[in-house]
Amino acid sequence: MSDLLHVRDLHVTYRTDEGPLSAVRGIDLRVGRGEVLGIAGESGCGKSTLASTVLRLQPASADVTGAVLFDGADVLTMRWGDLRAVRWAGASIVFQGALHSLNPVRRVGVQIGEPIRVHEPEVGDDEVDARVTDLLEQVGLPAARAAAYPHQLSGGQRQRVMIAMALACRPDLVVADEPTTALDVMVQAQVLDLLSGLVRDLGVGMVVISHDLSVLADVCDRIAVMYAGRVVEQGPADEVFGRALHPYAAALSAAFPRVGDPASRYAPAGLPGDPPDPRESVAGCSFAPRCARAVERCRSEEPPLEEHLPGRTAACWRIGEP
Numbered sequence: 001m002s003d004l005l006h007v008r009d010l011h012v013t014y015r016t017d018e019g020p021l022s023a024v025r026g027i028d029l030r031v032g033r034g035e036v037l038g039i040a041g042e043s044g045c046g047k048s049t050l051a052s053t054v055l056r057l058q059p060a061s062a063d064v065t066g067a068v069l070f071d072g073a074d075v076l077t078m079r080w081g082d083l084r085a086v087r088w089a090g091a092s093i094v095f096q097g098a099l100h101s102l103n104p105v106r107r108v109g110v111q112i113g114e115p116i117r118v119h120e121p122e123v124g125d126d127e128v129d130a131r132v133t134d135l136l137e138q139v140g141l142p143a144a145r146a147a148a149y150p151h152q153l154s155g156g157q158r159q160r161v162m163i164a165m166a167l168a169c170r171p172d173l174v175v176a177d178e179p180t181t182a183l184d185v186m187v188q189a190q191v192l193d194l195l196s197g198l199v200r201d202l203g204v205g206m207v208v209i210s211h212d213l214s215v216l217a218d219v220c221d222r223i224a225v226m227y228a229g230r231v232v233e234q235g236p237a238d239e240v241f242g243r244a245l246h247p248y249a250a251a252l253s254a255a256f257p258r259v260g261d262p263a264s265r266y267a268p269a270g271l272p273g274d275p276p277d278p279r280e281s282v283a284g285c286s287f288a289p290r291c292a293r294a295v296e297r298c299r300s301e302e303p304p305l306e307e308h309l310p311g312r313t314a315a316c317w318r319i320g321e322p
């Protein structure tokens with residue numbers, strides 16, 4: 001059986017006034033039905049670029065090569081009519097900042113029903129209402145909340161409404177880009193638990209993107225850690241989080257948010273320096289300048305992403321070396 005989503009050797013380069021900016025540099029990923037894949041990495045490593053390109057929502061200034069196979073069909077080259085069908089019935093996306101994208105003057109029930117009205121015009125009003133009630137129930141909100149306006153809901157409840165909207169057209173794949181960043185840690189965990197539970201129950205696939213590996217570790221089956229536009233480690237969530245192979249993934253594992261210091265969530269603890277400028281090409285491993293374990297080879301040759309343990313890949317020359 002083919003994967004639900006198969007991203008193959010994806011490269012995304014933005015054309016900018018200061019020259020080409022390489023945001024995604026050769027990514028391979030697979031997501032099956034009922035599977036939750038987490039994508040972690042610091043701000044600027046290319047997570048959002050990857051998420052938007054998967055649904056071909058990247059800006060016109062982006063040059064893309066590679067393939068994004070959705071049920072075997074390439075999203076990047078398919079006709080617009082097919083793409084439209086994939087975007088709603090096939091895949092849906094919960095964007096970063098989605099909390100603010102609800103219309104403040106419309107009742108949330110109407111907003112949840114909107115994708116159904118637009119994309120399934122044959123569905124009658126009563127059935128739309130019934131589906132909205134079911135969706136609210138699935139995301140743990142009482143049916144009566146359909147009549148509420150967004151400002152009458154808490155942040156966590158609004159995020160549940162966004163999830164209900166994302167599920168409204170019964171997608172096969174949900175892409176959630178930092179779906180919970182604006183919420184406090186407890187509510188984040190609840191919302192992500194809900195999302196991943198629904199994914200498993202409904203047998204759909206999900207890609208969740210976050211800079212916070214600890215948030216992902218609880219809800220994902222597998223995690224891919226990105227650094228400077230590449231995946232540097234991928235494997236089962238608990239193993240990547242607890243026993244990372246790649247030094248960057250290990251630093252990200254050790255980082256956890258310090259209460260009252262939002263900046264601490266973006267910078268892995270104890271990791272000096274910054275990621276490389278994506279406009280400049282780096283010889284060797286792009287993490288080498290920040291890596292305590294780097295040796296001469298790391299600065300001259302880029303390590304490939306290779307399997308080091310069953311089901312676990314990492315891109316580092318030093319794995320297994322003393």
Ligand SMILES: Nc1ncnc2c1ncn2[C@@H]1O[C@H](COP(=O)(O)OP(=O)(O)OP(=O)(O)O)[C@@H](O)[C@H]1O
Binds near residue numbers: 014044049211
């Ligand atoms: N439209 C654009 N035009 C030019 N450069 C862009 C554009 N969008 C993103 N970039 C650049 O591409 C790189 C990757 O950005 P991206 O937003 O994908 O990273 P990210 O990991 O999602 O970061 P964050 O967590 O801050 O959203 C960054 O250097 C960013 O400045």
